[in-house]
Amino acid sequence: MLIEQQEMLVSESVSDMRQRELASLERLSALAKVNLNIRDIEITQQKALIEDMGSHLKCATFRLDAIRIILATD
Numbered sequence: 001m002l003i004e005q006q007e008m009l010v011s012e013s014v015s016d017m018r019q020r021e022l023a024s025l026e027r028l029s030a031l032a033k034v035n036l037n038i039r040d041i042e043i044t045q046q047k048a049l050i051e052d053m054g055s056h057l058k059c060a061t062f063r064l065d066a067i068r069i070i071l072a073t074d
Contacts, residue, residue, distance in 0.1 A: 006062050014057045021050045 025046045032038035 004063065010057060010060050014054050017053055017057060018050060021053065023049065
């Protein structure tokens with residue numbers, strides 16, 4: 001059950017990241033058409049960043065650092 005939740009969360013995170021970063025890439029590409037100060041290397045770096053973040057997010061796992069137990073007695 002935890003594995004399925006983890007896979008779903010990672011998948012959603014990758015999808016959300018790609019959506020945001022691809023929008024940023026599209027804006028940068030559109031800006032490059034009207035602004036000569038935007039270099040091709042900046043667009044290439046944005047593409048590489050998207051791929052790097054995707055690969056790092058796909059490797060994400062849950063980790064349990066601590067469990068707190070509260071015992072209440074009457």
